[in-house]
Amino acid sequence: MCGIVAYVGYRKAQPILIEGLKRLEYRGYDSAGVVVFHRNGLVVRKSPGRISALESLLDDETAAGTCGLAHTRWATHGAPNMVNAHPHLDGSGRIAVVHNGIIENYRSLKKYLEQKGVTFRSETDTEVLAQLIGHFYKGNIEEAVRKALADVRGTFGIAVMSSEEPDKIVAARKGSPLIVGVGDGEFIVASDAAAIIQHTTQVFHLNDGEMVTVWSDGFRTTTFDNVPVAKSVSELEFTLEEIELAGHEHFMSKEIFEQPDALTNCLRGRLDMNEGRVVLGGIARFARELVHARRLIITGCGTAWHAALVGEYLFEDLARVPTEVEYASEFRYRNPVLDEGTVVIVVSQSGETADTLAAAREAKEKGALVLGIVNVVGSTIARETDAGVYLHVGPEIGVASTKAYVGQVTVLTMMALFLGRRKLLSQTETMEYLRELSAIPEKVRRITAQSDQIREVANEFKSAENWLYLGRGYNYPTALEGALKLKEISYIHAEGMPAAEMKHGPIALINEGMPVVFIATRNSQYEKVISNIEEVRARGGRVIAVATEGDAQIRDYAERVFYVPDTPEPLQPLLSVVPLQLLAYHAAVLRGCNVDKPRNLAKSVTVE
Numbered sequence: 001m002c003g004i005v006a007y008v009g010y011r012k013a014q015p016i017l018i019e020g021l022k023r024l025e026y027r028g029y030d031s032a033g034v035v036v037f038h039r040n041g042l043v044v045r046k047s048p049g050r051i052s053a054l055e056s057l058l059d060d061e062t063a064a065g066t067c068g069l070a071h072t073r074w075a076t077h078g079a080p081n082m083v084n085a086h087p088h089l090d091g092s093g094r095i096a097v098v099h100n101g102i103i104e105n106y107r108s109l110k111k112y113l114e115q116k117g118v119t120f121r122s123e124t125d126t127e128v129l130a131q132l133i134g135h136f137y138k139g140n141i142e143e144a145v146r147k148a149l150a151d152v153r154g155t156f157g158i159a160v161m162s163s164e165e166p167d168k169i170v171a172a173r174k175g176s177p178l179i180v181g182v183g184d185g186e187f188i189v190a191s192d193a194a195a196i197i198q199h200t201t202q203v204f205h206l207n208d209g210e211m212v213t214v215w216s217d218g219f220r221t222t223t224f225d226n227v228p229v230a231k232s233v234s235e236l237e238f239t240l241e242e243i244e245l246a247g248h249e250h251f252m253s254k255e256i257f258e259q260p261d262a263l264t265n266c267l268r269g270r271l272d273m274n275e276g277r278v279v280l281g282g283i284a285r286f287a288r289e290l291v292h293a294r295r296l297i298i299t300g301c302g303t304a305w306h307a308a309l310v311g312e313y314l315f316e317d318l319a320r321v322p323t324e325v326e327y328a329s330e331f332r333y334r335n336p337v338l339d340e341g342t343v344v345i346v347v348s349q350s351g352e353t354a355d356t357l358a359a360a361r362e363a364k365e366k367g368a369l370v371l372g373i374v375n376v377v378g379s380t381i382a383r384e385t386d387a388g389v390y391l392h393v394g395p396e397i398g399v400a401s402t403k404a405y406v407g408q409v410t411v412l413t414m415m416a417l418f419l420g421r422r423k424l425l426s427q428t429e430t431m432e433y434l435r436e437l438s439a440i441p442e443k444v445r446r447i448t449a450q451s452d453q454i455r456e457v458a459n460e461f462k463s464a465e466n467w468l469y470l471g472r473g474y475n476y477p478t479a480l481e482g483a484l485k486l487k488e489i490s491y492i493h494a495e496g497m498p499a500a501e502m503k504h505g506p507i508a509l510i511n512e513g514m515p516v517v518f519i520a521t522r523n524s525q526y527e528k529v530i531s532n533i534e535e536v537r538a539r540g541g542r543v544i545a546v547a548t549e550g551d552a553q554i555r556d557y558a559e560r561v562f563y564v565p566d567t568p569e570p571l572q573p574l575l576s577v578v579p580l581q582l583l584a585y586h587a588a589v590l591r592g593c594n595v596d597k598p599r600n601l602a603k604s605v606t607v608e
């Protein structure tokens, strides 16, 4: 949700800023802009659309400075055009601001400034912030930012510079992530470490309510109230190679195909085959609380919410703990009842999603034990939860989540077994699950090897504009996730639902030729799903099935079949989703869509 990069040091800022923006483009791609200090003034270039459009505007003027800011936008206030693109300047042209987040009281601040004679050029909340900082500016940018922030309500990660203090950047955070890369005689401030890692692996994070002033050979961190804050610098845990395409056409395909390795990393060191137990160091000290938990609530957004739904089946089935799943955006405002014995688990790839973070804070506020299932090491949710389990699936860049989803489901499976073993599962039963779990990465590889056949099916059905995805039990969340993958990257309308619910309304939609995807693996509800398939066929629907290898009978019911290897029912979500990821990927590519940067979406949603 908007990407920020800021540089101050001894090198030319522009290439570092542009390279950084490209690494952050997944966060938003409505417009892009850059500002550098050159010859006593701020040189600004901005453009609607992608960073490539901005690049065509760069020239000697922008190439010169050694201090600058850059931004890639996911529009919240005002259309994604040139005027609304960041950076925004104050009226005097001395102050430049890039911003990620929402200034909630921007209307009243704007009115106040207009009464003072300020005129506005854009419709954005960010320009209001730039003008407000300009209003307070008396030669000390840090002080002006501090004064402005005292009047601001909302969420923000900002970076600010002044042409009168050209070797200095001030950045501040409330709700939107900011990381500071510490180089030798240079600093890079960015929304995500991906924009930093090429230059340094030494970083520190800003917490909410903190600001930093960086200059080429030093920095100062304080609270918004000017209380000094000490920061310890840590080492980034991923490599540059992990965030590059490595020969793939898209990050999404790279991430689908690297799932076997990602899952191997996720499982590494966590399955004790000799003792028949799961080793989760991050949450081990809370094992007692988990065993005595009377209820679990799992919360998240989007794909993470679908993983949470699988978690509900897993925890109730394998550990017999009553479990509820909540949309983080609803949970946070509902004044939820969190009585003693409730443990809240928050699931988030980025660890920065605004609603999920707020849900975690709400649960903590009410005294619940809050555990995180997070991919990005050191992210806000990872830091603010009581304990947690990292996915260790590596950076995910494609906007549509794939490997993080299977990673989340894998961690939830391990947590359910961690708990189940302590409550009701025998050592032998647990060992059997662990053996099967350890075989999952290789089974995923067998599915990705069918990519070409799946592409043929995608080609055959790619023009259909309405699809249904149906499954029962463990396959129901997979139906939701399969439908989400298709709609978010190919713009085909797709709905997922429990197969039995279809006859309570959605069956009215089925007409001649409508594609209906059934997740019909061999499990306790197989026969019932076959009946649902019959109901669809009777109305002219064209059935595509995900089925278990060796199931020849399914061919009598489904026009097209994607086979997945056999595995126990609780582990089936880890396999059944993979052909659906590939189906969505191929459909989107064949329809000419931008798979990694689908319209209107962003990878990390740091606004409500």
Ligand code: G6P
Residues within 6 Å of the ligand: 300, 301, 302, 303, 304, 347, 348, 349, 350, 351, 352, 353, 356, 399, 400, 401, 601, 602, 603, 604, 605
């Ligand atoms: C956005 C992304 C989704 C993701 C959701 C939650 O909507 O486009 O792919 O599932 O945010 O993100 P998180 O980082 O919290 O898992």
